[in-house]
Amino acid sequence: MTPQTKIKGSEAIVRALQEEGCDVIFGYPGGVVIPFYDALYHSDLKHVLVRHEQGAAHAAEGYARATGRVGVCVATSGPGATNLVTGIADAYLDSIPIVAITGQVKSDLIGTDAFQEADTTGITLPIVKHSYLVQNASDLAQIIHEAFHIAGTGRPGPVLIDIPVTCALAEFVYKTASAVDLPGYKPTMRGHSKQIKVAARAIHESPRPVLYVGGGVISSGATQEVFDLATSLNIPVTTTLMAMGAFPGTHPLSLGMLGMHGTAYANWAVHECDLLIAVGARFDDRVTGKLSTFAPQATVLHIDIDPAEIGKNVEPRIPIVGDAKMVLHEILTEVATMAAAPERTAEWLERVDDWRGQHPLHYEEDDGELPPQYVVEQIYAVTGGDAIITTDVGQNQMWAAQYFKYTQPRQFISSGGLGTMGFGLPAAIGAQIGRPDKQVIDIGGDGSFQMTMQELGTAVAYNVPIVVALLNNRFLGMVRQWQELFWEGHYSHTDIAVQPDFAKIADAYGALGVTVTAKDEVADALRTAIKDPRPAVIDFRVRREENVYPMVPAGTSITEMIGGQAGRRKKP
């Protein structure tokens, strides 16, 4: 091709995506994106055809969460774009880098209520990090370059590019994008050096510190720094749902998750600590419970790349804006110059271990029914902990967080902020495509699964060997749990016992389907499903009215846990 050869806008999109290093996109065709799909037809860019656009967005998220690279999804105008909205919102709340490309009606039809027209940039405005409505086809390469840059840097997030079909059809001389020049976008990476000294001193001197680690540690790639800080100074570590695996759950300093369904010992440690070191976390209400009683004795040190998170919910004594990895690295350098005193926290760790001993996670094992927690433990045992876990939302998600010990970042993939039911399966597909070297297992729920289970078709079509482990209690379990505990047992519209045979559904799709009702079948079923080259669904018929404990009722202090003590459940 000579430099003056003209190409179509649709070809330019494909070329620009490839120049960004994009190796796979998840999408669904439709009227105004036919030119784009024609360009794909002539290219070697891999496209995964999903069964519903929401699946494309979650698969792009799953890919991004598992690999750390920017995930890409594509949909047509109107309903295609609106079907992406849930996934875009999900990526926004969890700060996941995705680029969503939507087709738009012809430029001169915009605003006329044309067929399949929707104001996509308008609809998505509050749930994107940034968005573009392309005006000139020749801007496409530059816009795509900017979009990838914005999505993947700073605090990551979704970027939407709405492309009128006019631009996809226009012909012009392609010019590779030049360096990004965004005067209004310059994330602060390095922490303030004086604040870093203050922070290092506070950490070094604290007799009762706790590291409270959030998803920012994973997006920044700061897990080694967290490990070094925790282990060199003997600081216990609790992680948010978004940060499972950011610190090894098998390590003696690990407190597991904190918050509403966190461990009792993590919540007690936060309540009693004198220094709370928050890294890449945002003091979400599911973490803090009642704000006024959260970490009442603690000096709060808050490290975050997003200045708006500092002081949004909790006013820190020591704020540091910057990239978690860079800031922690500098704090470590500073701490290294101070006299080592690892025994300083010895008494504190003893107290924490006491709480751990007194209030471990536990459940009733022997009433003949299959406990969902046991299934999660078996998934951990059978895989030796070496698997990527995705989850749906609700009880299944909490048990997946509590009973599997994550040791690697990007090993636990879950819809944290938005809490999107139906996330698990499409996210697993995206994660498995991004990480073919790992076994991906979706720990799902029967309610959630029915929201996106058509993506089994995608998994079969592309030979994606995921395993869906359904914790099937034939209830919308988390809502049922709230109804049991706080709404006098009124199970209003949460009983979904009328449901299809999921093993047969899997079979009908050409996947492996297995039903498990007894404990002694669990491990074998998992081994069979993992070994089978096909995607697999295991329908674990678990105890119906099991609750997730401990539980901090919404809006109360995190020390007011239900079920933080012995005993499986108390009937009200």
Next chain:
Amino acid sequence: MKHTLSVLVENKPGVLTRVAGLFARRGFNIDSLVVGRSEDPRLSRMTITIDGAEHPIDQVTKQLHKLINVVKIRELDAESMVARELALIRVSAEGAKRTEALQIAEIFKAKVVDVDRRTMTLEITAAPDRLAAFESLLQPLGVNEVVRTGLVAIGRGRS
């Protein structure tokens, strides 16, 4: 307490929507928002007035900063800014009222920009407190319509 923000934004389609949308989504109430071209044709300048008692101003500016098209934000305080608002006010001006309206206008250096048999339209450019005083003095005459531009403000030069 009122806060005045001078916000430099990229002159691109949809920027006003992004700013307005952000305020709506975060539950910040805008008192007034004025936007126009700046000295640099690639940039527009917004003057945004908000009630700081209702919303932590710090959170407002930080969230605004996150918009990719927002280039610079400066908070202006009363001592360091010159702030003006333009208003067009139509008052009843029949009979004796006409003279009274003219007198008030003269005191406030307001201009008569339109007049008919029953009414008179006055134009005033002033700081907000002066404008409020002007409007309240006109009230007894019968104010038919008030159109205000919202506040524009500029930082004072340092000499």
